[in-house]
Amino acid sequence: MKLYYSPGACSLAPHIVAREAGLSLDLERVDLASRTTASDRSFLEVNPKGYVPALQVQDGTVMTEVSALIQYLADQAPQAGLIPAAGTPERYKVLEWIGFIATEIHKGFGPLWNPTTPDAVKQATKERLFQRFAYVDQQLDGRSYLTGERFTVADAYLFVVVNWTNFHGLSLGNYPNLTAFMARVAARPKVQESLQAEGLLKAA
Ligand SMILES: N[C@@H](CCC(=O)N[C@@H](CS)C(=O)NCC(=O)O)C(=O)O
Structure with missing residues (x-):
């Protein structure tokens, strides 16, 4: 491949x-x-x-x-064990996360990559992303990964898109669980x- x-x-x-x-x-x-x-x-x-x-x-x-x-x-x-078996409730939970990450976070960064985006739109984009990070942070409370203690494909996807905060000067300081998650995933061999x-x- x-x-x-x-x-x-x-x-x-x-x-x-x-x-x-x-x-x-x-x-x-x-x-x-x-x-x-x-x-x-x-x-x-x-x-x-x-x-x-x-x-x-x-x-x-x-x-x-x-x-x-x-x-x-x-x-x-x-x-x-990176994704639960098709048809199980656990699979749909991972699919729910994939959909959220794709549409709310991955595409949520879109205007920040465009140098012609007006500052006001950039600011609104950042505020919306922070709302999404707050939700993820709350969901990660007391667990290592999005759906529990097992790393799944959704965690890989979340790690990659949240890592873009480093390119746009977005601080994760208000999101301790998300910050810990990023370090945990980054440390995986x-x-x-x-x-x-x-x-x-x-x-x-
Ligand atoms: N819907 C696509 C979006 C992929 C995407 O956003 N790719 C970006 C990099 S993260 C890209 O190649 N952008 C260049 C372009 O669109 O010209 C997916 O989920 O795979």
Whole structure:
């Protein structure tokens, strides 16, 4: 399998899930500005939507959308326990979190990435994100991960998007449970490996 990624982007979520699942994964970097892959191919030929992540699986099929990829990868290695079995109430709880993270947090950052966004809109965007962080912080009270003591694909996704606070100067100071969660996930060996592979950590 090959994952098309950009360092630190939402493609880091399927990257982490693949490593946590023990799956073998090739990585190909994408320059999002020019939409060109590291092998000098137009990325639009890979994913006509033009954004990462894209995952090319064994038979050559290309799959896209973080929400689909993290479930697909976790389902390839059920023994890793990264997602509850399909059809169980626990699975729907993880799906609920994935939906929340995708639409309220991942896309909630959107205006902050656009240099032409007016300051007032940026401020409103930050306030809305803080409301979402407050909810997550409350949900994490007394538990290590979103659904309890077991790390799931939803935790990988949450970690990646909340990490963007570092790019936009958003403090997590008011959210101690979320802050502890970020440190807990960052300390996982497979997360460290993923960050290192994307050039986001200095080699030891
Ligand atoms: N709906 C897509 C959104 C993916 C997305 O937002 N990708 C960003 C990086 S995090 C990107 O590649 N942006 C560049 C662009 O849209 O041109 C998903 O959930 O996978």
